Amino acid sequence: MKKKLIVGNWKMNGGLQANAELLAGIRQGLPAALQCGVGVAVPAVYLAQVQALVQDSPIALGVQDVSQHEKGAYTGEVSAAMLQEFGVRYALVGHSERRQYHGETDADVAHKAQAALAKGITPVVCVGETLAEREAGQTEAVVKRQLAAVIQHVGHCVSELVVAYEPVWAIGTGKTASPEQAQQVHAVLRAQLAAATQQADRVPLLYGGSMNAANAAQLLAQPDIDGGLIGGASLKAADFLQIIAAAQ
Numbered sequence: 369m370k371k372k373l374i375v376g377n378w379k380m381n382g383g384l385q386a387n388a389e390l391l392a393g394i395r396q397g398l399p400a401a402l403q404c405g406v407g408v409a410v411p412a413v414y415l416a417q418v419q420a421l422v423q424d425s426p427i428a429l430g431v432q433d434v435s436q437h438e439k440g441a442y443t444g445e446v447s448a449a450m451l452q453e454f455g456v457r458y459a460l461v462g463h464s465e466r467r468q469y470h471g472e473t474d475a476d477v478a479h480k481a482q483a484a485l486a487k488g489i490t491p492v493v494c495v496g497e498t499l500a501e502r503e504a505g506q507t508e509a510v511v512k513r514q515l516a517a518v519i520q521h522v523g524h525c526v527s528e529l530v531v532a533y534e535p536v537w538a539i540g541t542g543k544t545a546s547p548e549q550a551q552q553v554h555a556v557l558r559a560q561l562a563a564a565t566q567q568a569d570r571v572p573l574l575y576g577g578s579m580n581a582a583n584a585a586q587l588l589a590q591p592d593i594d595g596g597l598i599g600g601a602s603l604k605a606a607d608f609l610q611i612i613a614a615a616q
């Protein structure tokens with residue numbers, strides 16, 4: 369069976385002491401024979417600290433964004449080359465909070481994915497519909513449009529992506545998509561990937577949106593749900609570890 373992948377997205381949370389405590393707790397509680405991939409997407413300012421804290425552990429280092437530009441006069445941006453220097457393995461691109469609060473377009477997200485790939489960093493491409501879009505019956509059209517922009521841009525590298533389906537209405541709200549709702553969208557995404565690459569099965573499709581210790585097992589049991597992108601529940605070692613246990 370394909371290994372599941374569980375990635376914590378810390379969002380704008382943490383601090384030097386809190387990060388050290390959280391990662392110590394996770395490291396201590398990880399099963400000796402870990403059967404799934406584990407990563408944490410941390411605020412860029414903590415990269416050096418977290419790189420050291422996850423050293424010699426199975427925890428992969430991730431970030432929450434990457435610049436689409438290579439270098440130069442882009443105040444506040446962090447390039448893929450800089451991330452590469454810190455051993456970053458995963459970069460979230462197109463998280464709905466970036467799309468919503470920072471005006472990121474599908475084209476921006478596609479360029480960011482390409483910039484990450486060019487430096488050997490795996491983009492975790494986030495897609496998802498708002499509540500209004502779901503209620504208008506546009507879920508499929510929205511996620512397909514968002515993913516198509518990336519597929520078209522990265523060409524033959526499609527099989528190197530990770531894709532995360534995160535319904536915006538489920539993020540941080542405690543309202544999780546039902547396993548059936550999530551599976552339905554994941555199947556759509558899988559079919560879209562299959563039209564672009566013969567290796568669609570190896571692209572991990574993560575679900576994100578109020579995934580927690582109580583609902584993780586059911587979500588992860590769906591045939592096209594290959595893991596989770598976890599926000600709130602990744603900030604407590606015990607909760608994150610329970611999700612990891614469900615992915616074993």
Ligand SMILES: O=C[C@H](O)COP(=O)(O)O
Pocket residue numbers: 377463534538539540541542576577578579597598599600601
């Ligand atoms: O990237 C993570 C998602 O936005 C989910 O966040 P959440 O688990 O707090 O709902």
